[in-house]
Amino acid sequence: MRLVVFDVDGTLVDSQNLLVAAQAATFAAHGLAPPPRERSLSVVGLSLREAFLELVGPEGPHESLAEGYKTAFQRLLSDPVLASPLFPGAVDVLASLGRREEVMLGIATGKSRRGVSRLFDAHGWHRLFHTVQTADDAPSKPHPAMLLQAMAEVGAEPGETVMVGDTTFDVAMARAAGCRAVGVAWGYHPAEALRAAGAEEVLTRFEDLPRLLPQAG
Incomplete structure (x- = not known):
């Protein structure tokens, strides 16, 4: 898993x-x-x-x-x-991963739970994610609590867990939790900063994420 x-x-x-x-x-x-x-x-x-x-x-x-x-x-x-559109490729990649029996999906965000619920309502994601961690539930990133709680909730080990994010806060949180970190180059922090923080790979296309998962655990 x-x-x-x-x-x-x-x-x-x-x-x-x-x-x-x-x-x-x-x-x-x-x-x-x-x-x-x-x-x-x-x-x-x-x-x-x-x-x-x-x-x-x-x-x-x-x-x-x-x-x-x-x-x-x-x-x-x-x-x-x-309005807050999704990045190109996000919808298709999430749907593809959601169909894989060996994959569970989660959220770890600085948003409030209300904000996440609104997003889920808009995109029909309430059944897609197995665990959702928000700013209402844990200390702010880069504290590892969100990932530790997510793993505990679904019974995953650090070696089975990948954090996908666009900031050094995401990468630092993953490393503090003993998980692997994959960065994305289209967000708020530059790719070189993500790599320096410890991201094992920085994606330039969402579609490249699924191919990394077999190597991430």
């Missing part, structure tokens, strides 16, 4: 414009200048509290910003220009 765990934003979902817009609206509501786009995207993958703590420091209003972001994000979701 093999457990393949996916990050969401930057890995499955192309949410850059939505996340940057929600951050900008949140900072504006607090009378603060928003960070540059590159800086905004650099914290994607962390929980909201950890992301805003990173952006404004412990003396800044990071708790209030994290709460305000939730409101801004919900409001902007109705804007079709900022």
Whole structure:
């Protein structure tokens, strides 16, 4: 049996414009200048509290910003220009892996459980994933708790588990949990950073993932 765990934003979902817009609206509501786009995207993958703590420091209003972001994000979701499409190949690869009896699929994300449920509603994924770990369930990445909980939930061992993500936080989490890490080059952190963090491979096409799985355990 093999457990393949996916990050969401930057890995499955192309949410850059939505996340940057929600951050900008949140900072504006607090009378603060928003960070540059590159800086905004650099914290994607962390929980909201950890992301805003990173952006404004412990003396800044990071708790209030994290709460305000939730409101801004919900409001902007109705804007079709900022809708969060899936990356090319994601639908077909997930469907293909879901048909393999020896593969279980999981999610480990800095999103809230409500956000994941909304995504699952939109794409009909409620029965596709065997385990779902969110920012509501565990410490922020790169802490290994999400992967440890996912493995415990489905009875998988670290040697049977692969984390697929677009940030160094995903890679570091996988290594801390004793799992293998596969990076994707279309997300928030550059391929060279993913390799330096310990990703065994960095995909440039979603369609290349299934061929790696026999070598990942």
